[in-house]
Amino acid sequence: MNLETLILAAGKGTRMKSKVPKVLHKVGGKPMLQHVIDAAKKAGSTREVVVIGSGAELVEKTITGVEFVLQAEQLGTGHAVLAAEKNFAESKGTVLILCGDTPLLTGELLKNLVAAHEASNCAATVLTAKMPDATGYGRIIRDLDGSFERIVEDKDATDLEKKIDEVNAGVYCFDVQKLFGALTKVKNDNAQGEYYLPDVLPILMAEGEQIGAFKAQYADETLGINSRIQLAAADRALRMRKERELMDSGVTIVDPNTTFIDCDVQIGQDTIIHPNTYLEGKTIIGEDCNIGPNIRFTDMVVGNRVTAQFSYCHEAEICDGVTLGPYVHIRPGTTIGGNVKIGNFVEIKNSIIGDGTKLPHLQYIGDADVGSGVNIGCGTVTCNYDGKRKFRTTIGDNAFIGCNTNLVAPVTVEEGAYIAAGSTITKDVPKGNLAVARARQTNIEVWNDKRK
Ligand code: UD1
Ligand code: CA
Helix, strand or coil: CCEEEEEEECCCCHHHCCCCCHHHCEECCEEHHHHHHHHHHHCCEEEEEEEEECEHHHHHHHCCCCEEEECCCCCCHHHHHHHCCHHHCCCCCEEEEEECCCCCCCHHHHHHHHHHHHHCCCCEEEEEEECCCCCCCCEEEECCCCCEEEEECHHHCCHHHHCCCEEEEEEEEEEHHHHHHHHCCCCCCCCCCCCCHHHHHHHHHHCCCCEEEEECCCHHHHCCCCCHHHHHHHHHHHHHHHHHHHHHCCCEECCHHHEEECCCCEECCCCEECCCEEEECCCEECCCCEECCCEEEECCEECCCCEECCEEEECCEECCCCEECCCEEECCCCEECCCCEECCCEEEECCEECCCCEECCCCEEECEEECCCCEECCCCEEECECCCCECCEEECCCCEECCCCEEECCEEECCCCEECCCCEECCCECCCCEECCCCCCCCCCCHHHHHC
């Protein structure tokens, strides 16, 4: 059956004490709301409608590929669902309702919930979980024979009800027509003066409908994030999940506790990740690499057999067999060719470096096209900026750049050219030529005697 999803994400997130809307806070390097959307899609959802309100503009700017509907005033989860009534006017069958603050949900769990709901005659099925600490959650009240009766919110619960450890995960399947038929009957006569979505369940029961309660096998998948402390716990849990997946697929992670890998990162077989390593964003790493210790890669594409330590690289590409570090900064727009050696305090920005080229120590290479087999001596600097504009430097294959060379761009050093150490190159150097551009040394005899 076709599955559509409604995600509630309009709340202020007061308990976060943040200027940023709660659902945009990141776990595993990705906004919470995006995790929820991804889980819905994995469960087979074909359409996601997201209710926004607090910080709506920012949410709309950050999240793509979904429909938005505005809940101008946040009067509770039931009120939020009602705001999306028009979006589901044509819909039939099951609507999956999720909250934007439960980032640990898995597609698998949602799929099982939907299957259980659709196999039953229930007008609604609520996902429940046994929580070791149920504080803050709505509790599931069951009658004497164990069937679902209602949900009581933490703030409305009696001391006895607060002892119940089965909670509402904030995830539901509804028959979409029956949901909107009953929702207008929900009242706000409770501790928070809000229209609670869970209150629609007893209303449906009074109308003769059946309500199911589906218990999640792993309670931690339903964790709701209301505070920064819960945010950190969710982040930890997601990262452990990611690391387990990677280790299961043949990646070695020397110390999972000091390794931080974002959810969408991909790593090839037999790559070893050493401690204090951060792999962020859409980073892709090939096979048989040695990454770390102390690496931060953000949105990097890295080939096979790359060795890297103590470095920060972002929005760039590194080809097979490269050796990198310690203390290298590779900045956006850079492509490092195969088997290049870069080490010891080198910065490269917006440049193409050809295969087998060596940049072993203390270089700044910015806006440059460097050929293959080039040797760049210690202390070489591309002078790419005149205070107003940036210019490119071109270095041909197999050129040799002596130590402490300044290359004043725009300038071209042709194939096989040789530059004497300490030169400041302002003119193009033709193929195979030797360029010397430094003051001649004068040795003055007995200088010390004359001075006296
Ligand atoms: C809610 C449930 C509670 C459940 C818990 C699970 C209600 C009344 N309570 O409580 O039973 O155990 O989730 O995590 O539903 N939202 C809106 N508009 C609003 C209010 C909220 O869009 O007017 C959104 C929020 O952005 C959030 C979600 O709904 O993503 C849940 O709201 P929140 O205030 O976090 O509810 P809880 O108190 O956690
Ligand atoms: Ca919540």
